[in-house]
Amino acid sequence: MRLLAYLLVAIAVAVATGLGTAWWMLSAGPPFGAVHRGAWVTWPKAGRGDADPYFRAVEARRGVAPLGSGEGLTFLATRDDSGAPLDAACIYRVEGTMPPTRLWTLAASDTEGRGFDNPAGRVGFHSREILRREDGSFAITLARSVQPGNWLPLGSGPMLLTLRLYDTPLTESGVEDAKLPAVVRVACS
């Protein structure tokens, strides 16, 4: 009788720790291999066949198909440079220069990846349609209301910024030292 009770306790502990830790490690993001650059995070191993099992499990649950090493690199930001969560009701400035890349796109969305509705139908910018300063740097203003210069319309709720670099040498090396644009909160109403 005592043996049975001990066995049941052992099995309960096994199931609870096994499933619990698996769910915990898969629910946030891929737990290993992240490279943080300022507000941005990327998983350089995403597009290679040797991604770790945790990464594969997270990707399968989310139903995403990561960019391959021959295609480019995806950077995500859910917080600004000061560490505060991005809020689509605030005004932000994404400013600086991009790492070497043939083409980039920047999109603002809710955390599920849905773009914000706006009359202009603008969900992001790409590298060829952006207004630059004389030194090649740029500033994009993200706000709900119309802004001068590069304006990306926002909505409300938690926000995700997705920066995709296409055909970039960073997929081979140098992502740890890459210089990405700053994400600065300008104002919050």
Added chain:
Amino acid sequence: MKRLALYLLGGLLLGGIIHIAVVLLVPRFATRDAYEALARLGPDDIFHAVPAQGTDGPIAGLDPRMAYAACRFSLAERPLHIRAPMTGDFWSAAVFDDRGNNLYSLNDRTAGRRDLDLVVATPLQLIRLRENPQPALDNAIVVELPMNAGFVLLRAFISDPTLEAEVRKALSEADCTAG
């Protein structure tokens, strides 16, 4: 008490095994993963346009500035041969296996040409191809991948909304079972 501690330790060890098993089995049993979800678009061996936006699309996290087409395939009977006219701007192609691993990818610059002509073969199929070279594959990029089934995802950049129809037309002409 000592015995209970022993059982608890055993439970923790077993929990570790369960943890590993769950993590390894998730890609196999996930139903939202890209390979499973692409079956909703239609039959295999044909390229289907993949919506980049909206929550009910088969693949999450696609770039709204790109047009996409995907084709599910199997290497069980023959190698995969893809031909697509593609566009003069950035485009890329990626080969995923049925667990969602990105096994091979290339873009227009690495392909060195405007159109895509790609053959994916298992090691065994590649040996047979070398023994019986087919003239139709002379200009194709041939890739050896140890896989059974998966999908190919084509993406093409839409630099301006006015070019969208042209880009989508090029993708719609992609052939997943070229001769």
